[in-house]
Amino acid sequence: MTPEHVSAHGMERVIDARGLTRRFGHFTAVDGITFDVAAGEVFGFLGANGAGKTTAIRMLTGLLAPSSGHATVVGLDVATQSEAVKRRIGYMSQRFSLYEDLTIRENIRLYGGIYGLSSAEVRRRTDRIVARLELESAADEAVRALPLGWRQKLAFAVALLHEPPLVFLDEPTSGVDPITRRQFWEMIYEAARGGTSVLVTTHYMDEAEYCDRVSIMVAGRIAALGSPVELEREHGVKTIDELFVRLARPDGARAAAS
Amino acid sequence: MASAPRSAEAAVEVRDLTRRYGPSIALDGITLSVRAGELFGVIGPDGAGKTTLFRVLATLIVPDGGTARVLGRDVVGDLWDLRRRVGYMAGRFSLYPDLSVAENLCFFAAVFGTTPEREYERIAPIYDQLAAFRDRRAGALSGGMKQKLALCCALVHRPEILLLDEPTTGVDAVSRREFWDLLARLKAGGLTILVSTPYMDEADRCDRIALLQRGRLLGLDTPAAISGAFAGPLLAVRARDRYAALLALRDYAHARTVYPFGATLHYTDDRPDMPADRVAAEVTAFLKTRGLGPVSAEPIAASIEDEFMARMGAPEYASA
Amino acid sequence: MSALTGLLRKEAYHILRDRRTLAVIVLLPVVQVVLFGFAIRTDVRDVRIIVVDPLPDATTLSLRARLAASGVFRVVTVLPGADELDGIFQRGEATEAIVFEPRFGERLAQGLPARIQLITDGTDPNSASVRQNYAMALIGAWDRERSPARGAVRIEPRTRLRFNPTAESSNLFVPGLMAFVLTIISSLMTAISLTREKESGTMEALLVSPLRPWQIIGGKVAPYLAIGLVSMTAIVVEARLVFHVPLRGSYLLLLAEGLLFILVSLALGMLISARTSSQRVAMLGALVGTMLPTLLLSGFIFPIESMPRLLRWVSYIVPARWFVTIARGIMLKGIGIVYLWEPTLILIGMAAVLLTLAVRSFDVRLE
Numbered sequence: 011m012t013p014e015h016v017s018a019h020g021m022e023r024v025i026d027a028r029g030l031t032r033r034f035g036h037f038t039a040v041d042g043i044t045f046d047v048a049a050g051e052v053f054g055f056l057g058a059n060g061a062g063k064t065t066a067i068r069m070l071t072g073l074l075a076p077s078s079g080h081a082t083v084v085g086l087d088v089a090t091q092s093e094a095v096k097r098r099i100g101y102m103s104q105r106f107s108l109y110e111d112l113t114i115r116e117n118i119r120l121y122g123g124i125y126g127l128s129s130a131e132v133r134r135r136t137d138r139i140v141a142r143l144e145l146e147s148a149a150d151e152a153v154r155a156l157p158l159g160w161r162q163k164l165a166f167a168v169a170l171l172h173e174p175p176l177v178f179l180d181e182p183t184s185g186v187d188p189i190t191r192r193q194f195w196e197m198i199y200e201a202a203r204g205g206t207s208v209l210v211t212t213h214y215m216d217e218a219e220y221c222d223r224v225s226i227m228v229a230g231r232i233a234a235l236g237s238p239v240e241l242e243r244e245h246g247v248k249t250i251d252e253l254f255v256r257l258a259r260p261d262g263a264r265a266a267a268s
Numbered sequence: 269m270a271s272a273p274r275s276a277e278a279a280v281e282v283r284d285l286t287r288r289y290g291p292s293i294a295l296d297g298i299t300l301s302v303r304a305g306e307l308f309g310v311i312g313p314d315g316a317g318k319t320t321l322f323r324v325l326a327t328l329i330v331p332d333g334g335t336a337r338v339l340g341r342d343v344v345g346d347l348w349d350l351r352r353r354v355g356y357m358a359g360r361f362s363l364y365p366d367l368s369v370a371e372n373l374c375f376f377a378a379v380f381g382t383t384p385e386r387e388y389e390r391i392a393p394i395y396d397q398l399a400a401f402r403d404r405r406a407g408a409l410s411g412g413m414k415q416k417l418a419l420c421c422a423l424v425h426r427p428e429i430l431l432l433d434e435p436t437t438g439v440d441a442v443s444r445r446e447f448w449d450l451l452a453r454l455k456a457g458g459l460t461i462l463v464s465t466p467y468m469d470e471a472d473r474c475d476r477i478a479l480l481q482r483g484r485l486l487g488l489d490t491p492a493a494i495s496g497a498f499a500g501p502l503l504a505v506r507a508r509d510r511y512a513a514l515l516a517l518r519d520y521a522h523a524r525t526v527y528p529f530g531a532t533l534h535y536t537d538d539r540p541d542m543p544a545d546r547v548a549a550e551v552t553a554f555l556k557t558r559g560l561g562p563v564s565a566e567p568i569a570a571s572i573e574d575e576f577m578a579r580m581g582a583p584e585y586a587s588a
Numbered sequence: 589m590s591a592l593t594g595l596l597r598k599e600a601y602h603i604l605r606d607r608r609t610l611a612v613i614v615l616l617p618v619v620q621v622v623l624f625g626f627a628i629r630t631d632v633r634d635v636r637i638i639v640v641d642p643l644p645d646a647t648t649l650s651l652r653a654r655l656a657a658s659g660v661f662r663v664v665t666v667l668p669g670a671d672e673l674d675g676i677f678q679r680g681e682a683t684e685a686i687v688f689e690p691r692f693g694e695r696l697a698q699g700l701p702a703r704i705q706l707i708t709d710g711t712d713p714n715s716a717s718v719r720q721n722y723a724m725a726l727i728g729a730w731d732r733e734r735s736p737a738r739g740a741v742r743i744e745p746r747t748r749l750r751f752n753p754t755a756e757s758s759n760l761f762v763p764g765l766m767a768f769v770l771t772i773i774s775s776l777m778t779a780i781s782l783t784r785e786k787e788s789g790t791m792e793a794l795l796v797s798p799l800r801p802w803q804i805i806g807g808k809v810a811p812y813l814a815i816g817l818v819s820m821t822a823i824v825v826e827a828r829l830v831f832h833v834p835l836r837g838s839y840l841l842l843l844a845e846g847l848l849f850i851l852v853s854l855a856l857g858m859l860i861s862a863r864t865s866s867q868r869v870a871m872l873g874a875l876v877g878t879m880l881p882t883l884l885l886s887g888f889i890f891p892i893e894s895m896p897r898l899l900r901w902v903s904y905i906v907p908a909r910w911f912v913t914i915a916r917g918i919m920l921k922g923i924g925i926v927y928l929w930e931p932t933l934i935l936i937g938m939a940a941v942l943l944t945l946a947v948r949s950f951d952v953r954l955e
Binding site: 057058059060157158159184185186187188189190192195196199202203213214215216217219220238239249251254255258259 | 312313316410411437438439440441442443466468510511514527528531576580
Binding site: 326363 | 591593597788790791792794795798953954
């Protein structure tokens with residue numbers, strides 16, 4: 011454990027990004043962002059569509075190489091150790107999570123195998139997940155038969171299957187009903203309390219308030235970074251929603267959106 | 269802008285509408301009506317049946333049971349008549365990504381026998397926000413811009429009613445606000461608008477709303493009436509360690525539901541006739557005994573979301 | 589602007605902006621013709637020729653010298669007899685042989701006709717005829733230059749065949765190729781275009797409009813009709829200029845029949861896409877349902893006459909089969925509608941039935 015990975019609070023940083031930049035030709039999608047995420051922290055990664063969130067996350071998950079700048083994720087360099095990064099983190103995408111025509115058990119077994127868990131371990135964790143989500147009756151049905159909310163919760167559990175220290179969630183509650191959304195967030199809290207760091211993106215501004223800290227990206231840069239309470243006080247607003255609007259459309263003018 | 273025909277008949281009239289997809293029921297006997305000139309919201313999460321409902325109204329699919337009439341015409345029998353009069357925005361982006369903004373608009377105008385120039389006044393407030401991108405390919409626009417373009421294309425032929433299926437889904441919070449501002453302007457011009465959305469906060473911007481969940485109507489009224497129907501006291505609890513407070517509160521003997529709600533926790537009690545202040549005091553005291561530091565609990569008015577959740581009848585998180 | 593014009597313009601944008609489609613449409617006929625055509629060598633250069641001269645004399649030597657000096661033929665060997673010829677041809681050591689009659693010069697001097705056998709290896713029929721013609725022309729010229737008072741040379745051309753399934757000139761391939769290319773453009777691309785609209789969700793927007801099925805289909809299909817006609821013309825022009833394939837009949841008639849065939853293929857493409865909203869399925873359907881039959885059962889590569897009876901019957905319902913017959917008739921035999929009315933009528937019937945079915949099968953709703 012080198013000192014660089016220890017934040018000011020003395021906790022190990024699971025993400026440490028310094029001046030992270032990504033260019034596509036003439037277009038700078040991510041413009042030198044600097045932030046860190048501590049162990050067990052729930053970090054909200056916010057921004058409008060096209061602000062650079064997806065690109066930033068792709069760099070942090072080892073899917074895209076940075077053009078310049080530097081970031082370590084779970085102590086590994088994203089530029090030079092991207093494969094190792096992928097093995098150690100968890101990831102849940104909005105677009106795709108589980109194979110619909112496989113059953114719950116089969117999905118868990120598949121991912122367990124991918125992450126190198128022994129079959130005994132897979133069985134044990136499968137039982138644990140099924141019990142936690144109260145899905146005993148549906149454990150051998152195709153995932154397709156589950157309603158969306160349950161699928162998302164299951165996908166989250168599977169993302170945590172190999173007990174990663176950090177998990178990335180991309181709009182995990184999109185379209186889900188309000189009760190299941192909150193149950194999902196309770197799962198996030200549980201995971202965080204257990205020491206797993208969570209970096210989550212969302213369009214639901216009330217969910218931003220659930221996070222320990224948030225960052226708001228505008229045009230490739232981080233325009234705000236801190237705990238929701240701090241930011242609200244600093245900018246004199248009542249909610250993150252208000253802050254978001256203010257930052258994304260400065261002076262109420264219709265800035266070119268793209 | 270020209271106003272929609274003000275007839276005594278409702279703009280949309282749905283009765284016992286049913287529609288299945290294989291074994292699952294998408295719409296389970298829905299009955300509702302929309303008045304001319306109304307901004308009507310269909311609120312519900314994924315799987316509620318919003319898209320199915322809108323597709324039936326847009327004459328794209330046929331219901332299994334019940335009837336639906338739009339602008340006084342039957343959706344099954346009068347489909348060609350309706351297709352001329354309805355402005356429809358599908359649930360996912362259904363414009364041509366390889367055509368530019370201007371080309372898309374020209375095309376959809378031509379299909380209805382008009383041109384964007386002729387209808388410029390009508391679409392101006394929206395098109396002005398797009399004008400800078402008129403030659404950009406639609407596929408290269410951001411989510412918010414795409415939806416504005418789709419709205420333009422739906423409006424360009426002077427429809428008598430707008431059916432917008434989840435126009436703000438997946439769009440960032442700012443673009444969403446702008447979109448609803450545009451809708452308010454359109455409504456002010458007299459256009460009847462039906463919108464579906466999963467975002468509960470957008471419900472407040474509608475004249476009336478229908479709450480939809482798993483194919484069933486949970487409620488149909490003005491936003492104020494729905495949130496006002498909330499039964500019993502509702503507290504917003506603040507604590508420094510929210511998760512710990514959540515778990516602790518669930519242990520409280522009289523807790524009916526405890527849910528995170530942004531910066532606070534929403535607490536409902538299983539004693540609906542208790543005055544809210546007393547409940548607040550009790551809860552505060554309880555939390556203090558659990559050593560949760562500075563906490564506050566204050567009675568608040570329910571939002572649409574609170575009421576929606578109450579009506580959902582989902583497994584309630586009470587330990588008692 | 590009318591709805592149909594708008595549709596056509598939109599379709600034009602799609603085609604022009606989708607590089608892959610554009611590449612296929614533009615390059616395909618060109619590549620096909622070039623590939624197929626140059627697989628058949630038409631160079632007449634360095635033709636290896638055997639001379640069989642049992643009794644060389646001044647006359648035969650004079651002709652032999654002429655052959656050698658022509659720059660086209662290269663005399664590989666001179667033999668006294670023709671027994672080894674078969675072996676030489678089989679081994680590919682020569683592709684042409686000239687066999688003098690015994691006492692060739694004597695007979696000519698006596699004013700009698702003297703025979704030369706001209707044996708051509710017909711393995712490569714296209715160049716075979718060219719080679720043969722060239723040799724005949726050369727001999728003819730030589731003959732005329734001798735004193736006309738003498739006897740005439742009679743040339744007996746013989747083509748020796750080794751492997752040639754149709755035993756006919758490969759001029760025949762161009763009509764089949766035309767059918768194949770038109771099938772790709774009219775069936776495959778149309779099916780893909782229609783299902784792409786469904787897959788991307790834009791069909792939903794098109795449906796909730798006053799557009800009628802015939803307009804939506806017409807707007808999508810018309811550009812491919814135009815492209816098909818242009819392709820057909822390009823193939824004919826290329827075949828004529830580069831490979832000297834004849835067009836003995838009426839070009840307008842060929843174009844008209846081509847248009848008919850395109851309509852049939854378009855209808856098939858539409859029918860295939862009506863059944864599915866997946867581009868991949870449509871592509872497979874078009875491949876199996878139109879391109880394979882055209883390739884295998886239209887007479888393009890394999891002659892129908894030599895097929896087993898069952899396949900021959902199946903070929904009757906393959907539209908390309910009729911078009912290939914028609915096109916061959918027009919291009920190679922120079923016959924007109926008088927003789928081609930039967931296959932034309934069949935195509936007209938197919939077009940009428942399939943187009944009606946296609947428009948009917950178009951769903952005005954989403955299911």
